[in-house]
Amino acid sequence: MFAALSKYLDSELPARNCRQLEQHLRGCKRCVEYLETLKKTIRACRLYQAQSAFEKATEPLIREEDMRLSTLIREF
Numbered sequence: 001m002f003a004a005l006s007k008y009l010d011s012e013l014p015a016r017n018c019r020q021l022e023q024h025l026r027g028c029k030r031c032v033e034y035l036e037t038l039k040k041t042i043r044a045c046r047l048y049q050a051q052s053a054f055e056k057a058t059e060p061l062i063r064e065e066d067m068r069l070s071t072l073i074r075e076f
């Protein structure tokens with residue numbers, strides 16, 4: 001069931017299975033809880049990915065800024 005849940009979150013499940021799953025979720029607390037945990041984990045992962053993408057994008061800029069600063073310091 002749990003594998004189906006993660007597929008459901010990724011919207012990979014066919015509509016028929018999706019409806020079955022939603023019906024199951026109405027009666028299964030354990031799966032609902034699992035789904036909530038999964039959602040949180042996915043959100044955390046996406047956040048982390050966005051952050052590292054941001055860091056990757058800004059790293060050259062920061063390094064450039066660093067170079068400029070050290071050049072300035074040397075000139076003093």
Ligand SMILES: [Zn+2]
Pocket residue numbers: 001024028029030031032
């Ligand atoms: Zn269940």
